[in-house]
Amino acid sequence: MKTLDFGQTVITLAALLLAANTAPQAPAPAPAAPAPVATVPADPALWVVKDKDTAIYLFGTVHALKPNLSWFDSAVRKAFDASGQLVLEIPLPTPEQAQKVIGPLAMDPTGPTLTQKLPEKSRAAYAAALAKLGVPAAALDRFEPWFAAVTMSQISLQKAGYSAADGAEMALDAAAKAAGKPVTGLETLEQQLGYFHDLPQADQIAFLLESVKDLDKFDTTINAMVDKWKAGDAEGLSKLMNEDLTGQKNLYKVLLVDRNARWATWIDSRMKTPGTVFIAVGAGHLAGKDSVQAQLAKHRIVATRIRY
Secondary structure, three states: OHHHOOHHHHHHHHHHHHHOOOOOOOOOOOOOOOOOOOOEEOOOOEEEEEOOOEEEEEEEEOOOEOOOEEOOOHHHHHHHHHOOEEEEOOOOOOHHHHHHHHHHHHEOOOOOOHHHHOOHHHHHHHHHHHHHHOOOOOOOOOEOHHHHHHHHHHHHHHHOOOEHHHOHHHHHHHHHHHHOOOEEEOOOHHHHHHHHHOOOHHHHHHHHHHHHHHHHHHHHHHHHHHHHHHOOOHHHHHHHHHOOHHHOHHHHHHHHHHHHHHHHHHHHHHOOOOEEEEEEEEHHHHOOOOOHHHHHHOOOOOOEEOOO
16 A cells, blocks of 8 residues: 555544544554563664764654564664654644644535546445445545545554554654653644645545555555564665655655755754754655655755664
8 A cells, every 4th residue: 555655644534533533443542651562572763963063863654553563772872862853854833733734634525526536447445445445435425536545544554453643753752751752753633644645636546546556555554564663674675665656756756755855954953963863754755766865965965874
Protein backbone atom coordinates (compact mmCIF):
# COMPACT_ATOMS: atom_id res chain seq x y z
CA MET A 1 0.00 0.00 0.00
CA LYS A 2 1.39 3.37 -0.93
CA THR A 3 -0.24 4.79 2.17
CA LEU A 4 2.70 3.27 4.03
CA ASP A 5 5.20 5.32 2.08
CA PHE A 6 4.79 8.62 3.83
CA GLY A 7 5.28 7.75 7.43
CA GLN A 8 3.85 10.16 9.91
CA THR A 9 1.91 11.98 7.23
CA VAL A 10 -0.32 8.93 6.94
CA ILE A 11 0.12 6.46 9.75
CA THR A 12 0.17 8.73 12.81
CA LEU A 13 -2.42 11.07 11.37
CA ALA A 14 -4.62 8.16 10.39
CA ALA A 15 -4.66 6.95 13.96
CA LEU A 16 -5.49 10.45 15.18
CA LEU A 17 -8.17 10.97 12.57
CA LEU A 18 -9.76 7.65 13.34
CA ALA A 19 -9.56 8.35 17.06
CA ALA A 20 -11.37 11.63 16.41
CA ASN A 21 -14.36 9.59 15.17
CA THR A 22 -14.16 11.05 11.67
CA ALA A 23 -14.19 7.66 9.96
CA PRO A 24 -15.78 4.24 10.56
CA GLN A 25 -14.27 1.45 12.64
CA ALA A 26 -12.35 3.95 14.75
CA PRO A 27 -10.72 2.66 17.93
CA ALA A 28 -8.63 5.29 19.69
CA PRO A 29 -4.89 4.57 20.01
CA ALA A 30 -3.72 3.31 23.38
CA PRO A 31 -1.69 5.70 25.53
CA ALA A 32 1.98 5.57 24.63
CA ALA A 33 4.63 4.55 27.13
CA PRO A 34 7.85 6.61 27.32
CA ALA A 35 9.77 3.83 25.58
CA PRO A 36 9.13 0.33 24.28
CA VAL A 37 9.95 -2.69 26.45
CA ALA A 38 13.23 -4.16 25.22
CA THR A 39 12.43 -7.66 24.02
CA VAL A 40 13.07 -7.75 20.25
CA PRO A 41 16.40 -6.32 19.01
CA ALA A 42 16.23 -3.41 16.57
CA ASP A 43 19.03 -1.10 15.39
CA PRO A 44 17.49 1.39 12.94
CA ALA A 45 19.57 3.87 10.98
CA LEU A 46 20.80 7.13 12.49
CA TRP A 47 22.79 10.03 11.00
CA VAL A 48 24.32 13.23 12.35
CA VAL A 49 25.16 16.63 10.86
CA LYS A 50 27.79 18.56 12.85
CA ASP A 51 29.81 21.72 12.99
CA LYS A 52 31.85 23.21 15.83
CA ASP A 53 28.85 24.11 18.02
CA THR A 54 25.79 22.37 16.52
CA ALA A 55 24.76 18.74 16.12
CA ILE A 56 21.57 17.59 14.40
CA TYR A 57 20.67 13.90 14.51
CA LEU A 58 18.51 12.41 11.75
CA PHE A 59 16.54 9.34 12.77
CA GLY A 60 14.44 7.39 10.29
CA THR A 61 11.29 5.91 11.76
CA VAL A 62 8.52 3.47 11.00
CA HIS A 63 5.46 5.07 12.50
CA ALA A 64 3.31 2.09 13.36
CA LEU A 65 5.00 -0.82 15.09
CA LYS A 66 4.30 -3.88 17.15
CA PRO A 67 5.11 -3.56 20.85
CA ASN A 68 8.33 -4.61 22.55
CA LEU A 69 10.93 -3.56 19.98
CA SER A 70 14.23 -2.45 21.53
CA TRP A 71 14.97 0.39 19.11
CA PHE A 72 15.00 3.18 21.73
CA ASP A 73 18.36 2.30 23.25
CA SER A 74 22.06 2.26 22.36
CA ALA A 75 23.10 5.04 19.97
CA VAL A 76 19.53 6.22 19.38
CA ARG A 77 18.90 6.77 23.07
CA LYS A 78 22.31 8.38 23.54
CA ALA A 79 21.63 10.85 20.72
CA PHE A 80 18.15 11.60 22.03
CA ASP A 81 19.39 12.15 25.58
CA ALA A 82 22.13 14.49 24.33
CA SER A 83 19.62 16.60 22.42
CA GLY A 84 17.88 19.64 23.81
CA GLN A 85 15.02 19.55 21.32
CA LEU A 86 12.90 16.94 19.51
CA VAL A 87 11.69 17.77 16.00
CA LEU A 88 9.04 15.59 14.36
CA GLU A 89 7.32 15.92 11.01
CA ILE A 90 4.50 17.55 12.97
CA PRO A 91 3.94 18.10 16.69
CA LEU A 92 1.49 15.32 17.53
CA PRO A 93 -1.99 16.81 17.90
CA THR A 94 -4.66 15.46 20.19
CA PRO A 95 -7.70 13.88 18.52
CA GLU A 96 -9.64 16.99 19.45
CA GLN A 97 -7.10 19.26 17.77
CA ALA A 98 -7.02 17.03 14.70
CA GLN A 99 -10.80 16.99 14.43
CA LYS A 100 -10.93 20.78 14.09
CA VAL A 101 -9.04 20.74 10.79
CA ILE A 102 -10.12 17.43 9.30
CA GLY A 103 -13.62 18.15 8.06
CA PRO A 104 -13.00 20.52 5.13
CA LEU A 105 -9.86 18.63 4.11
CA ALA A 106 -11.05 15.01 4.33
CA MET A 107 -14.76 15.22 3.61
CA ASP A 108 -16.71 15.92 0.44
CA PRO A 109 -20.30 16.37 1.62
CA THR A 110 -21.79 17.31 -1.75
CA GLY A 111 -21.52 16.14 -5.32
CA PRO A 112 -20.78 12.61 -6.52
CA THR A 113 -20.01 10.00 -3.90
CA LEU A 114 -16.56 8.45 -3.67
CA THR A 115 -17.86 5.26 -5.28
CA GLN A 116 -19.26 7.29 -8.17
CA LYS A 117 -15.92 9.05 -8.64
CA LEU A 118 -14.14 5.75 -9.23
CA PRO A 119 -13.93 4.23 -12.70
CA GLU A 120 -16.84 1.83 -13.08
CA LYS A 121 -14.49 -1.09 -13.69
CA SER A 122 -12.77 -0.43 -10.31
CA ARG A 123 -15.84 -0.16 -8.09
CA ALA A 124 -16.27 -3.87 -7.42
CA ALA A 125 -12.65 -4.26 -6.32
CA TYR A 126 -12.99 -1.23 -4.02
CA ALA A 127 -16.16 -2.61 -2.45
CA ALA A 128 -14.51 -6.01 -2.00
CA ALA A 129 -11.50 -4.39 -0.28
CA LEU A 130 -13.79 -2.55 2.14
CA ALA A 131 -15.71 -5.75 2.86
CA LYS A 132 -12.47 -7.58 3.61
CA LEU A 133 -11.63 -4.87 6.15
CA GLY A 134 -15.10 -4.99 7.69
CA VAL A 135 -16.11 -1.54 6.44
CA PRO A 136 -19.64 -1.03 5.03
CA ALA A 137 -19.64 -0.35 1.29
CA ALA A 138 -20.90 3.23 1.52
CA ALA A 139 -19.15 4.18 4.77
CA LEU A 140 -16.50 6.32 3.09
CA ASP A 141 -18.61 7.73 0.30
CA ARG A 142 -18.54 11.26 1.69
CA PHE A 143 -14.78 11.31 2.16
CA GLU A 144 -12.12 12.25 -0.34
CA PRO A 145 -10.23 9.41 -2.06
CA TRP A 146 -6.98 10.10 -0.19
CA PHE A 147 -8.72 9.71 3.17
CA ALA A 148 -10.30 6.43 2.12
CA ALA A 149 -6.79 5.16 1.31
CA VAL A 150 -5.55 6.36 4.71
CA THR A 151 -8.43 4.64 6.49
CA MET A 152 -7.83 1.37 4.67
CA SER A 153 -4.15 1.52 5.63
CA GLN A 154 -4.87 2.20 9.29
CA ILE A 155 -7.38 -0.64 9.59
CA SER A 156 -4.99 -2.99 7.78
CA LEU A 157 -2.22 -2.05 10.22
CA GLN A 158 -4.45 -2.74 13.19
CA LYS A 159 -5.44 -6.12 11.79
CA ALA A 160 -1.74 -6.96 11.27
CA GLY A 161 -0.95 -6.11 14.90
CA TYR A 162 0.67 -2.72 14.29
CA SER A 163 -0.23 0.49 16.05
CA ALA A 164 0.83 4.12 15.89
CA ALA A 165 0.62 4.03 19.69
CA ASP A 166 3.65 1.72 19.61
CA GLY A 167 5.39 3.70 16.87
CA ALA A 168 8.53 5.78 17.19
CA GLU A 169 6.84 9.19 17.22
CA MET A 170 4.61 8.36 20.15
CA ALA A 171 7.52 6.99 22.19
CA LEU A 172 9.85 9.88 21.34
CA ASP A 173 7.16 12.46 22.05
CA ALA A 174 6.38 10.93 25.42
CA ALA A 175 10.07 10.67 26.35
CA ALA A 176 10.73 14.28 25.35
CA LYS A 177 7.83 15.58 27.39
CA ALA A 178 8.89 13.49 30.39
CA ALA A 179 12.39 14.99 30.13
CA GLY A 180 11.12 18.54 29.63
CA LYS A 181 12.47 18.77 26.07
CA PRO A 182 10.57 21.06 23.68
CA VAL A 183 8.84 19.25 20.81
CA THR A 184 8.39 21.07 17.51
CA GLY A 185 7.52 20.14 13.94
CA LEU A 186 8.92 20.66 10.47
CA GLU A 187 5.33 21.05 9.27
CA THR A 188 1.85 21.66 10.64
CA LEU A 189 -1.18 19.40 10.72
CA GLU A 190 -2.91 21.62 8.19
CA GLN A 191 0.06 21.36 5.83
CA GLN A 192 0.26 17.59 6.02
CA LEU A 193 -3.45 17.07 5.43
CA GLY A 194 -3.30 19.74 2.74
CA TYR A 195 -0.72 17.82 0.71
CA PHE A 196 -3.30 15.08 0.19
CA HIS A 197 -6.36 17.32 -0.07
CA ASP A 198 -4.69 19.46 -2.74
CA LEU A 199 -3.74 16.52 -4.95
CA PRO A 200 -5.74 16.44 -8.19
CA GLN A 201 -8.69 14.04 -8.04
CA ALA A 202 -7.02 11.78 -10.60
CA ASP A 203 -3.95 11.40 -8.36
CA GLN A 204 -6.08 10.78 -5.28
CA ILE A 205 -8.06 8.10 -7.07
CA ALA A 206 -4.88 6.45 -8.37
CA PHE A 207 -3.54 6.55 -4.80
CA LEU A 208 -6.69 4.83 -3.50
CA LEU A 209 -6.84 2.20 -6.23
CA GLU A 210 -3.19 1.32 -5.69
CA SER A 211 -4.04 0.71 -2.03
CA VAL A 212 -6.94 -1.51 -3.09
CA LYS A 213 -4.66 -3.47 -5.42
CA ASP A 214 -2.01 -3.97 -2.74
CA LEU A 215 -4.37 -4.96 0.07
CA ASP A 216 -3.74 -8.72 -0.19
CA LYS A 217 0.03 -8.28 0.20
CA PHE A 218 -0.22 -5.72 2.99
CA ASP A 219 1.01 -8.01 5.79
CA THR A 220 3.97 -9.24 3.76
CA THR A 221 4.92 -5.68 2.80
CA ILE A 222 4.75 -4.12 6.25
CA ASN A 223 6.61 -7.03 7.85
CA ALA A 224 9.38 -6.73 5.24
CA MET A 225 9.61 -2.98 5.83
CA VAL A 226 9.96 -3.38 9.57
CA ASP A 227 12.57 -6.10 9.13
CA LYS A 228 14.66 -3.74 6.97
CA TRP A 229 14.18 -0.93 9.49
CA LYS A 230 15.22 -3.13 12.44
CA ALA A 231 18.37 -4.14 10.56
CA GLY A 232 19.30 -0.52 9.78
CA ASP A 233 19.00 -1.23 6.05
CA ALA A 234 17.97 2.28 4.99
CA GLU A 235 18.39 1.73 1.25
CA GLY A 236 16.51 -1.57 1.34
CA LEU A 237 13.68 0.07 3.25
CA SER A 238 13.59 2.97 0.80
CA LYS A 239 13.24 0.59 -2.13
CA LEU A 240 10.32 -1.17 -0.50
CA MET A 241 8.62 2.13 0.35
CA ASN A 242 9.28 4.18 -2.74
CA GLU A 243 9.97 1.77 -5.61
CA ASP A 244 6.61 2.28 -7.32
CA LEU A 245 6.28 6.02 -6.78
CA THR A 246 8.13 7.04 -9.93
CA GLY A 247 5.01 5.95 -11.78
CA GLN A 248 3.03 8.62 -9.91
CA LYS A 249 5.29 11.60 -10.50
CA ASN A 250 3.08 14.25 -8.92
CA LEU A 251 2.59 12.19 -5.77
CA TYR A 252 6.32 11.51 -5.55
CA LYS A 253 7.20 15.18 -6.00
CA VAL A 254 4.63 16.61 -3.58
CA LEU A 255 4.91 14.06 -0.78
CA LEU A 256 8.62 13.21 -0.93
CA VAL A 257 10.94 15.37 -3.01
CA ASP A 258 9.56 18.82 -2.22
CA ARG A 259 9.25 18.10 1.47
CA ASN A 260 12.78 16.70 1.71
CA ALA A 261 14.10 19.87 0.05
CA ARG A 262 12.24 22.10 2.51
CA TRP A 263 13.47 20.07 5.48
CA ALA A 264 17.07 20.33 4.23
CA THR A 265 16.67 24.10 4.05
CA TRP A 266 15.34 24.09 7.63
CA ILE A 267 18.36 22.05 8.79
CA ASP A 268 20.74 24.38 6.97
CA SER A 269 19.20 27.35 8.79
CA ARG A 270 19.18 25.55 12.15
CA MET A 271 22.89 24.78 11.85
CA LYS A 272 23.53 28.50 12.40
CA THR A 273 22.21 28.19 16.00
CA PRO A 274 24.35 26.32 18.57
CA GLY A 275 22.85 23.28 20.26
CA THR A 276 21.86 19.65 19.69
CA VAL A 277 18.65 18.61 17.96
CA PHE A 278 17.06 15.19 17.40
CA ILE A 279 14.98 15.01 14.21
CA ALA A 280 12.72 12.00 13.62
CA VAL A 281 11.02 11.60 10.24
CA GLY A 282 9.79 8.68 8.20
CA ALA A 283 12.61 6.38 7.14
CA GLY A 284 11.62 6.69 3.48
CA HIS A 285 12.69 10.34 3.62
CA LEU A 286 16.25 9.42 4.65
CA ALA A 287 17.25 7.12 1.80
CA GLY A 288 17.36 7.18 -1.97
CA LYS A 289 18.40 9.69 -4.61
CA ASP A 290 16.04 12.42 -3.38
CA SER A 291 16.58 11.88 0.37
CA VAL A 292 16.99 14.61 2.94
CA GLN A 293 20.73 13.82 2.94
CA ALA A 294 20.88 14.27 -0.85
CA GLN A 295 19.11 17.59 -0.48
CA LEU A 296 21.53 18.59 2.28
CA ALA A 297 24.42 17.93 -0.09
CA LYS A 298 23.06 20.74 -2.27
CA HIS A 299 23.67 23.00 0.74
CA ARG A 300 27.18 21.53 1.06
CA ILE A 301 26.18 19.79 4.27
CA VAL A 302 27.28 16.19 4.87
CA ALA A 303 25.20 13.81 6.97
CA THR A 304 27.32 11.03 8.49
CA ARG A 305 25.85 7.62 9.30
CA ILE A 306 26.39 6.58 12.93
CA ARG A 307 27.40 2.94 13.04
CA TYR A 308 26.49 1.02 16.18
